[in-house]
Amino acid sequence: MFSIDKWEEIFYTIRQNKLRTFLTAFGVFWGILMLVMLLGAGQGLQNGIMADFSPDAVNSIWFMRGKTSLPYKGMPPGRSIRLTEEDLTSVKNNIDGIEYMSPENWLRGSFNIKHAGKSGPFTVYGVGKEYFNIKINQNYLDGRRLNFFDNIEARKVCIIGERVRDILFEEGAPVLDQYINIKDVNFKVVGVFKNDVWGGQFNERIYIPYATFQNSFNPSKNVFLFAITVAPGHRGKKVEQDVMDLLKARHTVAPDDREAFWTHNQEEDYNQVMGLFTGIKGLVWFVGMGTLLAGIIGISNIMIIIVKDRTKEIGIRKAIGATPWSIVSMILLESVFITAIAGYIGLCLGVFMIEGINMLIDSSGGDAGFFRRPEINLNVAVTALIILVMSGALAGLVPAIKASKVKPIEALRSE
Numbered sequence: 001m002f003s004i005d006k007w008e009e010i011f012y013t014i015r016q017n018k019l020r021t022f023l024t025a026f027g028v029f030w031g032i033l034m035l036v037m038l039l040g041a042g043q044g045l046q047n048g049i050m051a052d053f054s055p056d057a058v059n060s061i062w063f064m065r066g067k068t069s070l071p072y073k074g075m076p077p078g079r080s081i082r083l084t085e086e087d088l089t090s091v092k093n094n095i096d097g098i099e100y101m102s103p104e105n106w107l108r109g110s111f112n113i114k115h116a117g118k119s120g121p122f123t124v125y126g127v128g129k130e131y132f133n134i135k136i137n138q139n140y141l142d143g144r145r146l147n148f149f150d151n152i153e154a155r156k157v158c159i160i161g162e163r164v165r166d167i168l169f170e171e172g173a174p175v176l177d178q179y180i181n182i183k184d185v186n187f188k189v190v191g192v193f194k195n196d197v198w199g200g201q202f203n204e205r206i207y208i209p210y211a212t213f214q215n216s217f218n219p220s221k222n223v224f225l226f227a228i229t230v231a232p233g234h235r236g237k238k239v240e241q242d243v244m245d246l247l248k249a250r251h252t253v254a255p256d257d258r259e260a261f262w263t264h265n266q267e268e269d270y271n272q273v274m275g276l277f278t279g280i281k282g283l284v285w286f287v288g289m290g291t292l293l294a295g296i297i298g299i300s301n302i303m304i305i306i307v308k309d310r311t312k313e314i315g316i317r318k319a320i321g322a323t324p325w326s327i328v329s330m331i332l333l334e335s336v337f338i339t340a341i342a343g344y345i346g347l348c349l350g351v352f353m354i355e356g357i358n359m360l361i362d363s364s365g366g367d368a369g370f371f372r373r374p375e376i377n378l379n380v381a382v383t384a385l386i387i388l389v390m391s392g393a394l395a396g397l398v399p400a401i402k403a404s405k406v407k408p409i410e411a412l413r414s415e
Contacts (some may be wrong), residue, residue, distance in 0.1 A: 010334045013306065024302040025342035027295030028391075032343045032384060035288030036350025036376055042284045044357075044374030046277045056231050059099075060134050061240050063247070064225040064262040072254035081260050083223040090250065091226075095242050097234030098365055102128030103226045105213050107183070113206065114181040115168040123411045124206045126213020134227045143176045144189030146209055150190075154211040158182075159191035161203035182206070185216050205370055236267040245300035258414050289387075296339070296391045303335050303399040315407070324404035335396025336389060347381060 014021045065081040085103070092101055097403070105126040112119035129151040132138060138145065141162060150157055158180065160168075169175050177187045187208060195202035214221055228243070230236045240263055245255070252258040314327060354374050361372065 006330060006333065007373045009330065010337060013334060014338075017306070020302060020305075021338060024295075024299050025338050027298040028292065028339050028342040028388070029295070029346040031288070031292030031295040032346035032388065033350045034291045035285075035368070035384060036381075037353065038222055038288050038349070039061055039265055039281075039380060040354040040357075040374040040376045041371075042277075043279055044377065045280070045369045047375075048372040049120045049273065057134050057136050058265045058266055058350060059230045059236060060227055061236060061243075062225060062227045062264040062266075064264075065223075065242060066259050066262050068257055069259040070254040070257045073252055075252050079260075081253070083226070083247075084360060085221060085223060087247060087250060088223060088226055091228075091243055091246060094246060095239065095320040097231050097239040097242075099229045099231040100130040100133040101226065101228045102134055103210055103223045104131065105210065105218055105222075105224045107217055111183060113164070113168065115178065118168050120164065120167040122161075122204050122206050124158075124213075124217075125215035126210045126218070127207050128210045128226075131207075131210075131227075134229055137195050137197050138193045139195065141192045141194050143189070145191055145193070150209040151211045154215055155209060156185065156187050156212055156216075158187040158206050158208045159193055160189055160207075161205050162192065162194045163200070163203040163208055165192050182208075183217065194414065206360075230267070236265055240265055290389070292387070295342075299339060299395040300398060303331060303396050304402070306334075307331065307399045307402055318407075322387075327404045328400040331400035332393055332396045335400075336393050339388055339391060339395060340385075343385070347384060347388075351376060351381070 064081075065083045067081065068075070068077050068079045071077050088101065088171065089102060103126075107124040111121070113122045113124070127135075127146065129148045130145075132145050143159070146157070146159060149155070160175075160180070165175055168180060169178070175189055175192055178189050180185075180189060193203075228239070230239050244261060244263065247253070247261055248255060248257070251260065317327065318324075354376060357374055
């Protein structure tokens with residue numbers, strides 16, 4: 001039940017002990033401020049690293065051809081494996097757990113891509129119709145991505161990276177529906193993309209339909225590499241092993257040959273990185289809560305001193321009929337009030353400082369290396385407030401119980 005008298009007593013006590021109250025509150029303020037700042041910085045570090053982590057889907061697995069290292073069934077070691085489109089069809093039809101699948105071929109050697117008297121040495125990739133469900137970090141600045149019909153009809157169309165556009169085209173000049181020349185073959189530009197992963201190196205790429213690539217530049221029809229994504233409910237490691245077993249069987253490769261095919265499991269890398277960040281977050285919480293705990297202990301100590309200073313007052317209250325609970329609630333309320341106010345100010349200032357850092361990063365172009373968008377989510381803020389309230393009550397509990405046990409006669413005799 002709300003009591004104005006009780007609050008007046010709390011404010012009176014605070015006014016009578018301004019310096020002591022300030023120093024006590026500052027410990028809590030500093031603890032929650034450090035917790036918020038550390039959590040925000042940790043999230044900023046995670047955002048920065050994950051932004052440059054990979055352009056591929058987390059559940060993607062890439063398969064590349066290699067050379068055999070072991071003899072098998074009369075076949076010598078050192079054989080170069082040649083992946084074919086039939087291999088991909090067999091994998092697609094016989095392996096459970098594949099969501100998307102796409103080959104990837106690229107033009108090798110040194111040559112220039114040309115347009116209207118300008119040229120540049122860019123890499124050209126031929127990709128399948130599901131490729132951009134695997135390589136997902138593409139932001140389209142103009143036009144569209146390659147679609148199903150581009151591959152089915154082997155259209156001579158392409159999408160180009162931002163860097164390609166800037167070099168081959170005049171600033172402000174139309175890009176869509178213009179033609180670029182790739183090894184004496186003209187391709188219509190249907191899209192412009194931007195991908196800042198890995199320092200923006202993907203912005204120097206040109207993508208064309210896989211079928212067009214095979215017809216125009218790869219008469220052998222070999223596949224350089226291919227990628228899959230693992231369907232929900234399936235384990236990536238098992239799907240990877242199933243694909244490897246099938247490919248080894250098709251190419252007469254020893255089951256324990258580790259060099260005939262190379263794989264890159266994006267899920268494993270992702271789990272390792274997330275495990276690292278889990279450890280970092282745990283350390284941040286440990287340091288932040290340790291700092292906050294020091295402030296809470298300070299409040300408990302100061303409340304014990306306050307109880308000692310007010311022993312005679314408490315004795316008088318009990319002598320005229322104050323119940324132990326009224327004494328406990330008075331001390332607890334004062335402790336919670338100081339903790340909550342100091343913590344709330346620290347929380348607000350921490351959020352304000354994080355937003356200020358975000359504004360500074362944005363004003364500098366949004367590129368701060370491995371540190372981007374420091375933030376603290378609402379759940380963490382609410383959790384911090386709950387911890388504050390509980391900590392304030394805990395800090396005042398010992399002195400409150402001590403105050404409730406004061407005997408009126410002994411309290412009146414104390415100096």
